[in-house]
Amino acid sequence: MNRESTITAIRLILADDEMMIRAGVKAILAADPEIHVVAEASNGAEAVDLTLRHRPDVVLMDIRMPVMDGLAATAEIKRKVPETSVLILTTFSEDEYVARALGDGAGGFMLKSGDPRELLTGVHAAARGAAYLSAEVAGRIIAELNRGSAGQRMVRNAASRERVETLTERERQVLALLGQGLSNADIAKRLHVVEGTVKSYVSSILMSLAVRNRVQAAIIAYETGLVEKEL
Numbered sequence: 001m002n003r004e005s006t007i008t009a010i011r012l013i014l015a016d017d018e019m020m021i022r023a024g025v026k027a028i029l030a031a032d033p034e035i036h037v038v039a040e041a042s043n044g045a046e047a048v049d050l051t052l053r054h055r056p057d058v059v060l061m062d063i064r065m066p067v068m069d070g071l072a073a074t075a076e077i078k079r080k081v082p083e084t085s086v087l088i089l090t091t092f093s094e095d096e097y098v099a100r101a102l103g104d105g106a107g108g109f110m111l112k113s114g115d116p117r118e119l120l121t122g123v124h125a126a127a128r129g130a131a132y133l134s135a136e137v138a139g140r141i142i143a144e145l146n147r148g149s150a151g152q153r154m155v156r157n158a159a160s161r162e163r164v165e166t167l168t169e170r171e172r173q174v175l176a177l178l179g180q181g182l183s184n185a186d187i188a189k190r191l192h193v194v195e196g197t198v199k200s201y202v203s204s205i206l207m208s209l210a211v212r213n214r215v216q217a218a219i220i221a222y223e224t225g226l227v228e229k230e231l
Contacts, residue, residue: 179221
């Protein structure tokens, strides 16, 4: 049985060095009976230790923390407990850190100033193994990745479009749905195919786009306008 079909309750670790932020986030999460906060961490090193102990489905990770920051903690968690999804909590002033986290295996990015309902949606998506990016966050990440001269931005955007053009029509449909934060099971239902077929499509998409994970693929879906086309 796969991860998406076995999760009934989402076990979550909340990592943030600000007690009031943790209290506020916990209050939001408590509105969803399927989400259970099993532990809280006040720094990245503690988040890693608690993840090794509890093996949660999701770690909700702040970026700026003492001892070990959220980026280093994310990389360590994905190395030691790859089945745990890490959902990054970020602010607009941390865009450059978010861009770095893409390569560390983060499963999604949430804004601390965002809609509380979006937080719950993001946690559920991360627990299912899906990539989760709000349109606002995706826009900020793309802007950060595209920093530089107009020529450099044109080269990057053209390269993304060329890679997407190598995909089949069905693969582009899957990429667009992946960019919306859907899991393999969700995509299978939407396209009326079996989940194993979607997994094959996703593997082929990641290879064709030369990206490491679903979040990086989702960024390209936004960058090339596929998500907007589907919406």
